[in-house]
Amino acid sequence: MTQPLRDIVVIDLSQIYNGPYATYLMALGGATVIKVEPPGGEPLRRRGAVGGAALPFAMLNGSKDSLVLDLKTEAGRDAMKALAATADVIVENFAPGVMDRLGIGWDVLSAANPRLIYASSSGFGRDGPYAAYPAMDLTIQAMGGVMHTTGFPDRPPVKAGPAMADFFAGIHLYGAITTALFDRERTGTARRVEVSMQDAVYASLSSSLGMHWATQGASPSRTGNRHGGLAESPYNVYPAADGWVAIICVGEIHWKSLCRVMGRPDLADDPRFSSLKSRVAHMDLIDETLSEWTRRHPKAELFDAMMAGKVPCAPVRTLDEVMHDPNMHARGALQWQDHPELGRIVIQQTPFRFDGMPLIDVEPSHPLGADTARVLGERLGLDAEQIARLIPAPA
Template identity: 55%
Template sequence: MTTDAPAHPLSGLTVLDLTQIYNGPYATFLMALAGAEVIKIEPLTGENLRSRGDLGGVAYPFAMLNSNKKPVTLNLKTEQGKALLREMVARADILIENFAPGVMDRLGVGAEALQKINPRLIYGSSSGYGMDGPYRDYPAMDLVMQAMCGVINSTGFPDGPPVKSGAALCDFFAGIHLFSAIMVALYDREHTGVARRVEVSMQDATYCSLGSNYGMLHARGDEAPERTGNRHGGLGVAPYNAYAAKDGYVVVNAPSDRHWAAISEVIGRPELAEDPRLRTRTDRVVNHELVDQLLGDWMKDQTRDAAAERMLARTIPCAPVRNLSEVMNDRNMLARGSLQVMDHPELGRINVPHTPLNFVGLPRIPLEPHKPLGACNDDIFGTWLGHSAEELAQMKKDNVI
């Protein structure tokens, strides 16, 4: 399929996107905004996130992840629906799905069957625990995976219950790794001619994110606290915490002695840089409660933004703890174009993200609002695959599309 967009890295590639919710759709979103033609294949009722309703505000995340895709509907429980998928596969470069392991095989359109039709097809899949192993058939959503991967147990304060992450970490970690695996497979195909199947589990993709916590467990065994609140996950850096200002919180992370010397000056206590209890990072970790008391006593008399600005002026790693409204209107992201204002036909004027992958020297592909369910049926099944208007009408009558 062709596009009028500038020649971006994935221009000319056709991606069949059978994914849903966050994991797979994020991977294909990155591909669409790198120039690929992404055909979003949904069941007749729409993919799960589109059809959840709006009580939880799911319209925005659906819009966020499905810009610049061509949506079609396809009933893969019908023989003609499977036949249409096979027709698309014959012309595509990549197919991606994040169904439970075995679903596509049971439908007769799994990786082995589809790669026989098109030996150059890269087949990517993602699931909670992977396509083999004893957990293979366990159901998986982000909350479940956070529990299984240790995210929940390591989040919260030592004297409180475990708490889930506010971010859907496991979904998006898996989506990023799925994108990466497919890019590696594309590189491999260009050099060897072999189109591989790649798969990413949410469990595998999340493991390394808790590296500091694993390090503390390895070093301290049963004495390692399960949760460290806002302190460093491995209790290896101080100061490293969220400190209460008059109107909010500021996080400070000072990994070096140079940073501590600068903090000492900012808070008006330059002598602390040479205090034998605080001179080195190890000293400060041992006396982290004193460190937190010193910063806390200073911070409580400051406003959030003023305190952060004073520290940033000395290149001390810190930031105000911002609310989501501030994040969704971030001036840095808006200035860079990584967050853009969109006039959406359903949601009105909204700020939505562009891809984090910035190809220097290439203009960003303009963001297009997500299209209604099945909006590209005639374009894909008619113009691209060559089916007549009469055939399409019959397919609709037969609940194929």
């Protein structure tokens, strides 16, 4: 089976999380991805010298070629222009204007290669009043409302644990690129596409925005582990004898099933809990009643009982438990990899599944610049002397 992105060539100038995740998904879709880094490597690779930051680089840059170019030199920029002329897509997530100042922005590269899709991602977009603001996942969570809606109402706002702004943007960037490729096949026109991190997170605020609109801002913006719109009950994280368990009932069937599992059929007949509206009105009592029951049982026992009763529930699991998740490993979503620099690690596969098409084996991330000579020779036809002049001397 041919992979859906077979023969697509991607020049990847992106760094840290959002761009590299988009191009990683493309690599596992069959694209040839050439990761171009400055001398010394991109920031995430350099962070690897400090503890566990080496793992994220390996997780996001497998199955990519590694090429080093110094874009601050004329020779490096010329090589980039030549590479872009042979590619289908170029991806960058520098601050807006950086590529133009280097002389290798959209206008220059698209003139040299009219079939080139130029994809960029930034914190706030390239054309709004926030364009020049520096952006990281933390600052986007703050500006984008994520922190305001995360945490408990009587405590300060907190960030979401995962780097959600980066990865939401990365997923949207992948979607924009593949949509542009589809459009190019239909129309012959290659477009510039961009994704703003701020734009990418807004839709995730839906529940909180709904409550804010309905109450004219009177309801708390932070609801802890309760539903963001305070529109479901039970919906919370409850104490178990050995940890925590998340329980949600989204309909009468779930609620009645939960009452049976608890051995409390009387609750199903209690007028205070007879409808979703009345359960939401008595949310504190619901949570207190469930907590009294759950704290007497281990989380595995609670989970098994509720799965048997078809009640949506899950134990709150540790990172180690998630890394060894039997379902994800059985499906190939997580895989063990013997990495030449890091040893035996767990890496994620693409979440995309195409019927009848096997997953691509993920190559370990390459050492910095490992493919520079080969890529420049094969793609640009440079000889050994020309390549030697382009490869930066070790720092």
